Amino acid sequence: MSHRIRHTPKAEIESRLERLKPLVEKASLDGAFFHYKIDYFYLSGTMQDAFLYVRPEGEPILFVRRELGRAQRESPLEEIVPIKTFRDIKPFLGPLKRVGMQLDVVPYAMAMKFREILGDVTLVDVSPLTQQLRKYKSPFEISILERAAAISNQVYDAVPDFLREGLREIELGGMLENFAKSLGHEGLLRVRSLNYEAYTWHILSGRTGSIVSQSDSPMGGLGLSPAFPVGASMKKMKRGEPILVDFGISYHGYHVDQTRMYAIGHMPEPFVKAYNVCRDIQYRVLDKALEGMRTADLFMYSKQLAEDAGFGENYLGYGLHKVNFLGHGIGLELAELPFIARTHDYPLEAGMTFAIEPKMVFPNMGACGIENTVLLEPGGYRILTNRDEQITIV
Amino acid sequence: MSHRIRHTPKAEIESRLERLKPLVEKASLDGAFFHYKIDYFYLSGTMQDAFLYVRPEGEPILFVRRELGRAQRESPLEEIVPIKTFRDIKPFLGPLKRVGMQLDVVPYAMAMKFREILGDVTLVDVSPLTQQLRKYKSPFEISILERAAAISNQVYDAVPDFLREGLREIELGGMLENFAKSLGHEGLLRVRSLNYEAYTWHILSGRTGSIVSQSDSPMGGLGLSPAFPVGASMKKMKRGEPILVDFGISYHGYHVDQTRMYAIGHMPEPFVKAYNVCRDIQYRVLDKALEGMRTADLFMYSKQLAEDAGFGENYLGYGLHKVNFLGHGIGLELAELPFIARTHDYPLEAGMTFAIEPKMVFPNMGACGIENTVLLEPGGYRILTNRDEQITIV
Numbered sequence: 001m002s003h004r005i006r007h008t009p010k011a012e013i014e015s016r017l018e019r020l021k022p023l024v025e026k027a028s029l030d031g032a033f034f035h036y037k038i039d040y041f042y043l044s045g046t047m048q049d050a051f052l053y054v055r056p057e058g059e060p061i062l063f064v065r066r067e068l069g070r071a072q073r074e075s076p077l078e079e080i081v082p083i084k085t086f087r088d089i090k091p092f093l094g095p096l097k098r099v100g101m102q103l104d105v106v107p108y109a110m111a112m113k114f115r116e117i118l119g120d121v122t123l124v125d126v127s128p129l130t131q132q133l134r135k136y137k138s139p140f141e142i143s144i145l146e147r148a149a150a151i152s153n154q155v156y157d158a159v160p161d162f163l164r165e166g167l168r169e170i171e172l173g174g175m176l177e178n179f180a181k182s183l184g185h186e187g188l189l190r191v192r193s194l195n196y197e198a199y200t201w202h203i204l205s206g207r208t209g210s211i212v213s214q215s216d217s218p219m220g221g222l223g224l225s226p227a228f229p230v231g232a233s234m235k236k237m238k239r240g241e242p243i244l245v246d247f248g249i250s251y252h253g254y255h256v257d258q259t260r261m262y263a264i265g266h267m268p269e270p271f272v273k274a275y276n277v278c279r280d281i282q283y284r285v286l287d288k289a290l291e292g293m294r295t296a297d298l299f300m301y302s303k304q305l306a307e308d309a310g311f312g313e314n315y316l317g318y319g320l321h322k323v324n325f326l327g328h329g330i331g332l333e334l335a336e337l338p339f340i341a342r343t344h345d346y347p348l349e350a351g352m353t354f355a356i357e358p359k360m361v362f363p364n365m366g367a368c369g370i371e372n373t374v375l376l377e378p379g380g381y382r383i384l385t386n387r388d389e390q391i392t393i394v
Numbered sequence: 395m396s397h398r399i400r401h402t403p404k405a406e407i408e409s410r411l412e413r414l415k416p417l418v419e420k421a422s423l424d425g426a427f428f429h430y431k432i433d434y435f436y437l438s439g440t441m442q443d444a445f446l447y448v449r450p451e452g453e454p455i456l457f458v459r460r461e462l463g464r465a466q467r468e469s470p471l472e473e474i475v476p477i478k479t480f481r482d483i484k485p486f487l488g489p490l491k492r493v494g495m496q497l498d499v500v501p502y503a504m505a506m507k508f509r510e511i512l513g514d515v516t517l518v519d520v521s522p523l524t525q526q527l528r529k530y531k532s533p534f535e536i537s538i539l540e541r542a543a544a545i546s547n548q549v550y551d552a553v554p555d556f557l558r559e560g561l562r563e564i565e566l567g568g569m570l571e572n573f574a575k576s577l578g579h580e581g582l583l584r585v586r587s588l589n590y591e592a593y594t595w596h597i598l599s600g601r602t603g604s605i606v607s608q609s610d611s612p613m614g615g616l617g618l619s620p621a622f623p624v625g626a627s628m629k630k631m632k633r634g635e636p637i638l639v640d641f642g643i644s645y646h647g648y649h650v651d652q653t654r655m656y657a658i659g660h661m662p663e664p665f666v667k668a669y670n671v672c673r674d675i676q677y678r679v680l681d682k683a684l685e686g687m688r689t690a691d692l693f694m695y696s697k698q699l700a701e702d703a704g705f706g707e708n709y710l711g712y713g714l715h716k717v718n719f720l721g722h723g724i725g726l727e728l729a730e731l732p733f734i735a736r737t738h739d740y741p742l743e744a745g746m747t748f749a750i751e752p753k754m755v756f757p758n759m760g761a762c763g764i765e766n767t768v769l770l771e772p773g774g775y776r777i778l779t780n781r782d783e784q785i786t787i788v
Contacts (some may be wrong), residue, residue, distance in 0.1 A: 003628040005619050037589040047621055049589065049608035067606045067614065067715070074620040103502040107588060108495070109519060111502040125503060174575030181568030181595075186622040188591055194501060195431040195443065197582055201575075212461045214443035220461065225399050226468040227441055227647025227726075228580040234397040253621025321461070332621075 003184060006252055008045035010076035012140050016043055016133060017060060023129045024056060024100065031055050031093070032100030032126045033114070038190060038332050039102065039130040041253065046074040053089070054100075063089055086117055093118070100126030105192060135329060135337045136351040141254065142375060145331070145353060148251035149373060149384035151183045152258045155247055156387050160394045165239055165264050169208065169232035170224065173201025176247055186250040189334045198334050200248050203232040206241035209367030210318070216325075218317035218359050219244070219367040239265040242366040244359075248334060255334045257355035258385040259371030262392045271368045272391065277309040278358040278369045279389060285326065285340070285356060286374065286381050289348045295338060296345040302326050302358060314360040327356040330373055350378045397578060400646055402439035404470035406534050410437055410527060411454060417523045418450055418494065425449050425487070426494030426520045427508070432584060432726050433496065433524040435647065440468040447483070448494075457483055480511055487512070494520030499586060529723060529731045530745040535648065536769060539725070539747060542645035543767060543778035545577045546652045549641060550781050554788045559633055559658050563602065563626035564618065567595025570641055580644040583728045592728050594642050597626040600635035603761030604712070610719075612711035612753050613638070613761040633659040636760040638753075642728060649728045651749035652779040653765030656786045665762045666785065671703040672752040672763045673783060679720065679734070679750060680768065680775050683742045689732060690739040696720050696752060708754040721750040724767055744772045 020043065024032055032054045034040040040052040043060070048071040050064040061079040064071045068082045083089060096118055101111060103125035111123065137145065155176055162175040177200060181187060189198035196215060204211075204221045213220025213230045222233035237243055246259040261267070261275055281302050288298055306315030316323050327340035330353055338344065338352055348354070352375075359369025370389060375382045414437065418426055426448045428434040434446040437454070442465040444458040455473040458465045462476045477483060490512055495505060497519035505517060531539065549570055556569040571594060575581060583592035590609060598605075598615045607614025607624045616627035631637055640653040655661070655669055675696050682692055700709035710717050721734030724747055732738065732746055742748070746769075753763025764783060769776045 007620055035588065041621060045620060047589075047608065047623055066608055066610070070607060070623060074623075101502070103506075105501050105588065107499050108497040108502045108505040108517070110588070112497075123502070168576070171576050174572035177575070177581075178568035178572035181571070182562070182565050184618065184628070186618050187571075187595065188593060188622070190591075194429065194499065194504070195441075197584075199582060201581065213464060214441065214460055216460070224578065224580050225646040226401055226439060227435060228582070228644075229441055229464060229468075234578075250622075252619040 006144070007074055008076070009140060012138060013043065013045055013076050015138070017054070019133050020054065020129060023132065024054060027100065027124060027126070027129070029056070029098050029100045029124060029126070030096045032129070034102060034126070034130065035110070036102045036105045036127070038192070039127070042130060042134060042332060044075045044077055046071045048074070053092070061092055086113060090117060096121050098122045098124055100124050100129070102127045131337050134331055136349070137331060137353050137375070141331065144252045144254045145256060145373070145375070145384055148249050148254050148256040149386070151180060151185055151251055152249040152256045152385050153387040154183060155180050155249065156245065156258060156260050159245060159262055160392060163237070163243070163262055163264065163394050166236050168234050168236050169203045169205055170201065170234060172237070173203050173232040177201065180247070180249060184251055186253070189248045189250055189255060190332070191334050198248065199231055201232040202246040203244070204367055205235060205237040205243045206366045207364050208233055208235050209242060209244055210361050210363050210365060212317070212321045216323055218321065218323050218361050237264065240268060242267060242271040242368045244367050244369065246371060253332050255330050256373040256385055257330055257334065257357070257371055258373060258387070259357060259359070259369055260387070260389070260392065261368050262394065264394055266393060267391050270362065271366065274311055274314065274360040275368045275370065275391060277306065277311055278360060281305045281358040282356055282370055282372065289376070290381060292347050294345050294347050295340045296342060298340050299324070299326050299342050306358070311360055314362055316359060318361045318363055326358060327354045329354045348376055350376050352376050353384070400538070401468055402470070403534060406532060407437065407439055407470050409532070411448070413527050414448065414523060417526065418448055421494065421518060421520070421523070423450070423492050423494045423518060423520070424490045426523070428496060428520070428524065429504070430496045430499045430521070432586070433521070436524060436528060436726060438469045438471055440465045442468070447486070449488070455486055480507060484511060490515050492516045492518055494518050494523070496521045525731050528725055530743070531725060531747050531769070535725065538646045538648045539650060539767070539769070539778055542643050542648050542650045543780070545574060545579055545645055546643040546650045546779050547781040548577060549574050549643065550639065550652060550654050553639060553656055554786060557631070557637070557656055557658065557788050560630050562628050562630050563597045563599055564595065564628060566631070567597050567626040571595065574641070574643060578645055580647070583642045583644055583649060584726070585728050592642065593625055595626040596640040597638070598761055599629060599631040599637045600760045601758050602627055602629050603636060603638055604755050604757050604759060606711070606715045610717055612715065612717050612755050631658065634662060636661060636665040636762045638761050638763065640765060647726050649724050650767040650779055651724055651728065651751070651765055652767060652781070653751060653753070653763055654781070654783070654786065655762050656788065658788055660787060661785050664756065665760065668705055668708065668754040669762045669764065669785060671700065671705055672754060675699045675752040676750055676764055676766065683770070684775060686741050688739050688741050689734045690736060692734050693718070693720050693736050705754055708756055710753060712755045712757055720752060721748045723748045742770055744770050746770050747778070
């Protein structure tokens with residue numbers, strides 16, 4: 001396996017900036033600052049300590065605090081300027097009235113510090129602009145997502161090499177993390193949130209699959225302590241209980257998400273039945289997505305399918321703990337546009353990648369479900385995490 | 395080994411809130427909101443999706459979005475109120491003029507949303523208040539830090555079980571992560587930053603030890619891609635090069651930081667010499683800290699020691715890439731108050747825990763150094779990461 005480090009090609013960056021331009025103009029901005037590394041990486045090719053200044057006229061400027069040499073090697077941008085403090089950008093600014101900043105993530109104090117430099121400007125949130133662009137994946141991005149999916153498939157194939165009676169959930173998590181890292185998995189998953197941290201070791205067995213937590217997920221897991229109250233726990237895995245492995249992969253900054261079911265000895269019948277319903281929902285929703293059904297409708301349609309199959313109580317959580325999404329876009333962030341969710345209403349389009357995850361929860365008994373990362377193409381869909389979907393018994 | 399999950403005792407929470415009260419009064423606040431989970435965990439005992447409202451009069455209120463049952467079990471607070479949106483807090487508020495929020499981390503958009511609910515209030519940053527409290531560790535916190543340090547010591551002891559010629563840096567990282575998780579390590583390290591993510595696998599061998607990156611560290615490492623440009627890389631480790639292992643541990647939310655040096659076959663002589671100087675600097679600085687020398691002076695004193703030993707060029711980075719700190723407080727965050735740094739000026743006091751990390755970088759050759767997590771006690775210091783400090787040759 002090769003471990004070539006891939007830089008973002010110049011044509012790729014140029015095309016992204018070209019697509020950004022009309023959005024900046026439409027928002028009547030005199031300039032826009034991208035401070036969040038996910039977004040300035042997308043627009044510049046580097047995640048060095050920097051931020052990008054996009055102007056309606058003239059080339060964008062990448063201001064770099066550290067480390068200049070790497071930023072210059074990684075980014076094909078022409079204008080890369082070293083700075084020590086924010087104040088150093090002053091000479092590069094024209095007269096500004098309406099200024100874009102990533103107000104959904106930039107801390108209040110940082111925005112105020114910037115305003116001090118910029119003067120009395122109106123701040124406009126520009127995170128929706130890059131989120132809009134990032135919905136559509138280019139062939140370059142798809143090639144990286146395919147590699148991430150190949151790593152993910154290998155990890156799920158390897159679970160039977162490690163899983164055995166008495167192994168703790170977190171121990172399996174560590175073993176998979178170890179194996180995945182050897183394949184190029186970057187370890188950290190990225191989400192846009194002040195308090196929620198994504199993690200890879202979401203491994204739930206038996207009753208821990210029915211424990212909810214702070215995360216917006218049908219199944220939070222027990223976790224390791226009140227300070228890490230999600231995901232795999234010290235619980236030992238037993239024969240005859242459902243074992244849900246939901247292990248995200250990141251590769252060259254791109255994520256894929258996948259879930260498969262395992263059991264030691266045998267899988268209890270209700271979970272087999274529920275799992276088959278989840279698979280059925282997945283394919284029926286994908287078919288409807290291809291026909292152009294909108295995301296809110298896809299979500300409601302999936303609920304109806306679960307109810308019709310007799311699993312309305314269990315689908316996407318139970319009781320007061322149901323979640324309102326069935327899928328999430330995926331790319332440089334683990335969860336990004338589009339969302340297949342109650343409150344999102346648009347068609348899914350070719351070039352979009354998303355994770356679809358119909359899951360069922362049974363109080364005190366456990367959880368089951370499937371998840372795949374899918375690419376929509378003109379006239380069809382392609383499951384990138386295309387590993388066998390059968391329940392694996394070890 | 396027991397895996398008992400420890401909740402924060404009621405007396406502990408009460409004492410923290412008691413110490414917070416005069417700080418809130420001194421700041422003339424009509425109320426303060428703690429939205430960042432590190433800080434509301436410290437004040438409430440839970441990291442569920444919530445935030446804490448502290449009033450000058452009356453008990454603090456923990457507003458919980460998800461999950462109420464766990465928050466109630468984990469937190470000894472009396473007033474725990476479920477909410478669906480921010481708006482639901484309105485009936486619980488008195489008349490407010492000066493309101494505390496964690497402006498260093500709360501996103502601008504979130505602060506504005508809050509202001510909409512609170513009316514025309516003056517926002518004051520209250521992060522310095524909890525940072526001030528958190529500098530001093532209680533016996534309960536120290537008992538958790540000791541456990542974290544015991545895990546860390548075991549991990550460093552285990553390196554020779556894994557390290558061999560031709561192993562990639564990231565593979566060693568995965569193996570240590572796997573082993574550490576089986577001991578209770580929680581995997582994610584926490585830092586207060588929009589863009590910098592901490593990670594455990596900071597393993598650098600030979601020339602990768604001299605590669606700098608976006609991180610404020612003498613040695614950034616090569617990392618895995620432009621999207622993860624720090625820490626361990628795919629480089630294979632060779633005989634006769636310095637191998638620096640800097641693998642942070644988190645346990646029940648508390649971190650320890652440690653660095654030890656390894657080599658396959660033999661360690662080149664310049665690195666042996668430089669390493670011994672680092673150890674000497676560590677102990678001399680700790681002695682001066684006990685005598686009451688202030689942090690900025692400790693930093694400058696350590697620079698002088700490095701220069702006197704002939705390593706001024708290499709100490710804490712080389713050329714333009716030197717860093718301006720020798721140590722960082724450690725606890726619920728990997729880096730918190732106090733800092734042994736050029737721009738911090740106060741004495742270190744009993745009850746404080748910090749990591750001290752004298753390190754040397756040699757361009758194109760590599761890096762070496764030591765790091766320990768230390769507790770200051772009345773009249774002495776205790777190295778929590780008290781594993782053997784000799785260079786380990788495998």
